Amino acid sequence: METKLVESLHGITLIGGGPVQPALMTEALALAPTVVAADGGADRAIKLGITPHAVIGDLDSLSRAARQRFADRLHRIPEQSSTDFDKALRHISAPFCLCLGFSGGRVDHALAVFNCLVQRPGRRALILSPSDVVFAAPAQTEIRLSLPPRCRVSLFPMAAVTGTSAGLRWPIEGISFSPAGAIGTSNIATAPEVSLRFDQPGMLVILPRAQLRAALSALGTEHVRGK
CATH class of the missing domain: 2.60.120.320 (Thiamin pyrophosphokinase, thiamin-binding domain)
Known part of the structure; x- marks a missing residue:
């Protein structure tokens, strides 16, 4: 069983390294106040003026500034068989995750995120973009x-x-x-x-x-x- 690095009774806002509008972040935080960054999402958090509760991933996309600022909350998972998005989801225990910065950057990254959504529907992860909300439908459940x-x-x-x-x-x-x-x-x-x-x-x-x-x-x- 995966060790849960972050546990919350409320929703988690998970930040990726892609573009995030400040208004979208404000909306997410109103529903899911605890912030976790997936690898390079820590640099996005710095730009947004936010301190994440944890930074999870293989940390190969993290800037030196982010490493220094968040040194006390880095959780390195070195395996390369999964994405940083998947690494973060696996190590979070929360009713749901609102995920920002995962759909507006590189297309291959976005496809990998959508692939992870359908592989882990029980995580109740919702991808937010300026125009859409995306989630995986559970099987055999209305x-x-x-x-x-x-x-x-x-x-x-x-x-x-x-x-x-x-x-x-x-x-x-x-x-x-x-x-x-x-x-x-x-x-x-x-x-x-x-x-x-x-x-x-x-x-x-x-x-x-x-x-x-x-x-x-x-x-x-x-x-x-x-x-």
């Missing part, structure tokens, strides 16, 4: 999203997945989703509540950023500050 009329609901499979839905303009029953086949982007909510259920892990749900609380509620988080 999720219910309270959404405004005509809200965008995009589904992108990272594996072969089938599912059922209610409240979508284009129902997903009978569709065999796969990364190299059918995908489900730009669907639209037609009811106050959208329900989704998938037979296997591997489906990413992508919503407008404004629906972050709806996503958290759908995943069953009970420790959202200000809720």
